[in-house]
Amino acid sequence: MGKINLTALRVRKTALGQFASGKTSKLPQWVEVIGEIPPAEALIRTRPPQHQLVQQRMKTVAGSSKPQVVFQVQEKRRAPKKASRLFQPVELKYEEDQLRTEFFRDHPWELARPRLLLETTGKDFEHYDWSQIQQPGKRLDGESVVQRQLWLLNNVPDMTKSNAYDIARREFYRLRLREDVERRVAAEEAQAYGAEFGPSFLDIGMxxxxxxxxxxxxxxxxxxxxxxxxxxxxxxxxxxxxxxxxxxxxxxxxxxxx
CATH class of the missing domain: 1.10.10 (Arc Repressor Mutant, subunit A)
Incomplete structure (x- = not known):
C-alpha cells in the first residue's frame, strides 16, 4: 500500500507555520475560512450512482376510459468491472440516443448535410412543438425525425417504436420531396428570367x-x-x-x- 498524501488537508497548518516563521509577511485570505469550514477528511471513495434509462409511454389501462402515462425503467446489465474502472463516471443514456443511432444508420447521407449549431439563447427547444415535424426557425434534419418519433412514443396511446419511426419518416420524406420540388422550380424560374448558373456538381465531377x-x-x-x-x-x-x-x-x- 502506498502512503496517503495529506498535504491538501494540512494547507492551513502550513500557511500558519510559514507566517509564524517569517517566510510570508501576510496570511492568505482563505485561512480563516478554512479554519471555520475545514476540508473533508473522508478518504473512502463511494461508487458513482447507477443511472437507469426511463421511458415514458401512454397506454390504455383496463377499466379506465382515458389512457394513462406509464414510466418504464430499463434495467442495465451490471457487468463486473475492473478495480481500475470501479470509480469511473457512469455513462448517461437517454432514449433519444437509440432513436438517433437507428435513424442515422438508415440515412448516413443526412450527416453530410450542413447543420446550424449556433443558438441565440440555448433554449430554442422550449419553443418547439413536436406534435408536427416541421418547426419554425429550425431546418428540417434528422434530429427532427428523432424528436418527432419521441413525441409520438410519449403522447400517442399504445404507440410502438416501429410505428412511430414509420410515421416520422413518412412526414420527413414528404417535406424533403417538397423542398426538392421548390428548389427545382426556383431554378427553372430564374433561368426563364435570364439567370445563368455555373456548371453543376455532376459536370465538375465529370x-x-x-x-x-x-x-x-x-x-x-x-x-x-x-x-x-x-x-x-x-x-x-x-x-x-x-x-x-x-x-x-x-x-x-x-x-x-x-
Missing part, C-alpha cells in the same frame, strides 16, 4: 474524372512501353519493341482523330 483518366492513360502507355522494352532487351530483339511502340502511337492518334 471534368475531374476526365483529367484523372487522361493521366492514367499516359501512365499506362509509359508503363507498357517500359515493359515491352525490357522484354525485348531480354529476348535480344529491341527492334520489335520499337515497331510495337510506333504501332501503338499511330493507333492512339487514329483514335484521337475520330
Amino acid at each position: 471534368k475531374l474524372e476526365d483529367v484523372q483518366y487522361d493521366k492514367w492513360v499516359e501512365w499506362a502507355r509509359a508503363t507498357a512501353q517500359v515493359q515491352d522494352q525490357r522484354q525485348a532487351a531480354l529476348s535480344g530483339a529491341p527492334e520489335l519493341a520499337e515497331e510495337k511502340s510506333v504501332t501503338e502511337t499511330e493507333a492512339d492518334e487514329a483514335e484521337s482523330s475520330l
